[in-house]
Amino acid sequence: MRWIAISLVVINLAVAGWYLWQPSAAPEAAALQTKGGLPELTFGNLRTERGSDALDIPTLTTLDNGSPDDPQCAFIGVFADESNAQTAQRRLAALEIQSEVSVVEVPDEPLWWVHLEPASTTADAERRLRQLNERQIDSFLVSEGEFRNAISLGYFRSRDNALTLRDQLQSSDVEAQLREIQRYRATYWLTIQPEHAAMMGEGSLSSIRASQPDIEMREADCGWLQNA
Numbered sequence: 001m002r003w004i005a006i007s008l009v010v011i012n013l014a015v016a017g018w019y020l021w022q023p024s025a026a027p028e029a030a031a032l033q034t035k036g037g038l039p040e041l042t043f044g045n046l047r048t049e050r051g052s053d054a055l056d057i058p059t060l061t062t063l064d065n066g067s068p069d070d071p072q073c074a075f076i077g078v079f080a081d082e083s084n085a086q087t088a089q090r091r092l093a094a095l096e097i098q099s100e101v102s103v104v105e106v107p108d109e110p111l112w113w114v115h116l117e118p119a120s121t122t123a124d125a126e127r128r129l130r131q132l133n134e135r136q137i138d139s140f141l142v143s144e145g146e147f148r149n150a151i152s153l154g155y156f157r158s159r160d161n162a163l164t165l166r167d168q169l170q171s172s173d174v175e176a177q178l179r180e181i182q183r184y185r186a187t188y189w190l191t192i193q194p195e196h197a198a199m200m201g202e203g204s205l206s207s208i209r210a211s212q213p214d215i216e217m218r219e220a221d222c223g224w225l226q227n228a
Helices: 002-021 025-036 082-094 122-134 159-171 202-209
Strands: 072-079 100-116 151-156 177-192 216-221
Touching: 072 082, 082 100, 082 177, 082 202, 100 159, 122 151, 151 159, 159 177
Parallel strands: none
Antiparallel strands: 072 177, 072 216, 100 151, 100 177
């Protein structure tokens, strides 16, 4: 019986040794998961842990809006008219990148307004208008708004031209005044939410720049356009 006990000990040691020398299956499973799983993307460079697989996108201008940990939107613009923005929107949609057209009012070149200050009553304003018409001076009555009962004598893009008319009228005893009128124009941007912003690459942007080379892409807090 003694030799049977010795044989069992030898067999157990052999089996244990076989398991100890086998390569562990856990690291292999982890490696397969890392290789086959979706890469973790960081918006702004889209670089994965596998350096050779890094995706290239254009350099973005990062604006200091919000916390760096906040989800970031991408903004493409600026488009001078809505039709161009919509054309770019369709091109991105074909690449499965969803975007929205956003409208932003920006200052435009001012106009220079030559006018008479508002009269105290509509009757006084109409009387002044008749006097100007009798002198064949082009003039119009402002009938509503902040300058109701004023007399408009002309709008000019050039301040010098407006000054010339004002001085001519003042030399003819017409109390003309000059006022700068600030104007605004609509511009258009494409706003891309964070879930689609990471899909923007050089290829998708170049499809827009082919017809509009001045278009830029920016990364910022999603409320940037409202705060700009």
